[in-house]
Amino acid sequence: MKPLLGISLKVLSAFVFTMMSAVLKTLMDRYPTGEVVFFRSSFAILPLWVWLTWKGDLINGLRTKTVLGHFKRGLLGTGGMYLGFAALSLLPLHDAIAIGYASPLILVILAAILLKEEIRAYRWTAVAVGFIGVMIMLSPYLTPETFAGGILAGPSLGAICAFAGAVCSAGAMVQVRRLTGTEKTGAIVFYFFILASGLSFCTILLGWNIPDAKDLALFTLGGILGGIGQILLTESYRYADASVIAPFDYTTMVWALLFGWLIFGDLPTPTILVGAAIVAATGLFIVWREHRLGLERSQELKVASQKPGA
Numbered sequence: 001m002k003p004l005l006g007i008s009l010k011v012l013s014a015f016v017f018t019m020m021s022a023v024l025k026t027l028m029d030r031y032p033t034g035e036v037v038f039f040r041s042s043f044a045i046l047p048l049w050v051w052l053t054w055k056g057d058l059i060n061g062l063r064t065k066t067v068l069g070h071f072k073r074g075l076l077g078t079g080g081m082y083l084g085f086a087a088l089s090l091l092p093l094h095d096a097i098a099i100g101y102a103s104p105l106i107l108v109i110l111a112a113i114l115l116k117e118e119i120r121a122y123r124w125t126a127v128a129v130g131f132i133g134v135m136i137m138l139s140p141y142l143t144p145e146t147f148a149g150g151i152l153a154g155p156s157l158g159a160i161c162a163f164a165g166a167v168c169s170a171g172a173m174v175q176v177r178r179l180t181g182t183e184k185t186g187a188i189v190f191y192f193f194i195l196a197s198g199l200s201f202c203t204i205l206l207g208w209n210i211p212d213a214k215d216l217a218l219f220t221l222g223g224i225l226g227g228i229g230q231i232l233l234t235e236s237y238r239y240a241d242a243s244v245i246a247p248f249d250y251t252t253m254v255w256a257l258l259f260g261w262l263i264f265g266d267l268p269t270p271t272i273l274v275g276a277a278i279v280a281a282t283g284l285f286i287v288w289r290e291h292r293l294g295l296e297r298s299q300e301l302k303v304a305s306q307k308p309g310a
Helices: 003-025 033-043 045-055 067-090 093-099 102-114 121-142 155-179 185-206 213-239 242-264 270-305
Strands: none
Touching: 003 033, 003 067, 003 093, 003 213, 003 242, 033 045, 033 067, 033 185, 033 213, 045 185, 045 213, 067 093, 067 155, 067 185, 093 121, 093 155, 093 242, 093 270, 102 121, 102 155, 102 242, 121 242, 121 270, 155 213, 155 242, 185 213, 213 242, 242 270
16 A cells, blocks of 8 residues: 555546546537537547557456446446536536535545445544535535525536535445456456446437537547546555545645636635635645654554564
């Protein structure tokens, strides 16, 4: 286990995924969600193929020992992706991502129950504080006026999709953590993209729009970014416990605020900024805490190795 490496990969993947979301959000008003999911998943195979070819491990990297495990991860991941893009089409970028921050909290709980990971009080406290920051960012959606048009209208439906997507994403990450015990990163990412592409292609029966050259280029860019982000994300779970990495989903808010302002002209409110500051502080605290624990473990191993007969 290398917690700091896992955290670094997670933070980098968060940046890439947020960039992908910003690119694809520009297309959501012209194309159905199923079509967006299809192009995102299909073009994501390109960086995976390049990465495995560069490593000289294309064939071995795609071998699998558990088809059922990939199927479970694919269903959960595709569901989370579909719901997440649906939320993007109904909400501002930073709001959709903020609601998705329920995923790390759910993931920590699932990691403790399903993966039997040891979660210390410091980590529980940090996640709880981070969730308070998320609730502050969500507070504008918790007013009676938000639901005035009905629970399935506009922002309300977007909020429901974002939360449901967070639940699916947390379940998918638990399954990824299980798969990293026997499967290579290439196989985990490849079979997810194949299943997501197949499931989303079925939505062509509901009606798709033919993209022009510019939009096709944006679809390609979004898919490539998604593929790179998925590789980084899967690798991060190879080096650290899911409950350690989970809170670093919060770093996407920084990038969401930046891209939302530059691309869509959405200016963050003071409420969003306060919540983002809290979750960022939470992430920094966990980095510091894991660094201290790493130093303590290294010292313990050094002392143990110097004992007679060690």
